[in-house]
Amino acid sequence: MTRRRRRTPWAAIAIAVAALALGIATTGLMAAAGAFHRTAPAAWRAQNARCAAPAAKGSAVDVTVWDMGRMMRGPNRPVPDDRRPGRYGMGMMRLVARPTTVPAGKVTVRVVNEGTLTHEVIVMPLAAGRAAGERAPGADGRVSETGSLGEASRTCGSGAGDGIAPGAAAWTTVTLRPGRYELLCNVPGHYAAGMYTELDVTR
Known part of the structure; x- marks a missing residue:
């Protein structure tokens, strides 16, 4: 039981760090691929052209x-x-x-x-x-x-x-x-x- 209690905080931290890294990497890939760009142009042009x-x-x-x-x-x-x-x-x-x-x-x-x-x-x-x-x-x-x-x-x-x-x-x-x-x-x-x-x- 003692070992499990000691590992749990480290496992949680490792999972949180991995999730954060995955989120950042995904956002970067989406930006590079133009995902954010493709969602806005039509509305942007209609409103601001x-x-x-x-x-x-x-x-x-x-x-x-x-x-x-x-x-x-x-x-x-x-x-x-x-x-x-x-x-x-x-x-x-x-x-x-x-x-x-x-x-x-x-x-x-x-x-x-x-x-x-x-x-x-x-x-x-x-x-x-x-x-x-x-x-x-x-x-x-x-x-x-x-x-x-x-x-x-x-x-x-x-x-x-x-x-x-x-x-x-x-x-x-x-x-x-x-x-x-x-x-x-x-x-x-x-x-x-x-x-x-x-x-x-x-x-």
Whole structure:
């Protein structure tokens, strides 16, 4: 009997720790798979959509930017100031482009912000042998924009602005030669949190 009494608290603790770890792992997998993202877009757009991108000039690349918003911060933490450097969560932001391959020429990058934070999309060339996500952020949480070919960061408009507000769209039209490009969000901390993808341009 004595042995059982001594083991019971340790067994209970072990079960509680295992359950907590399983819950965290499940939440992470669901976030990575876009489970939270898929439950919200239709309702979010119906409630919050402020504008829509125009018809594309040339090929169209539709980009969705998204973050886990309040789930990333916890219930009692304030909305972060997007101007401060640093990571938001553990890669719990997404930037998804469709299609990921287009022919050379005029390309309109149309962005919809389905997150709760301000985002943007910058079009950057990718050097040979480099992959999307390999740029090194500076002390301000941003990567260098040297060589940028275009930017969609104006709420309900084309070109550069102050960021795409939640529920809104932005767009930019660029002329791209055959090669590899990176689409990224350069709001401080967002690139390091996973907001980038590759775009391939063919002949």
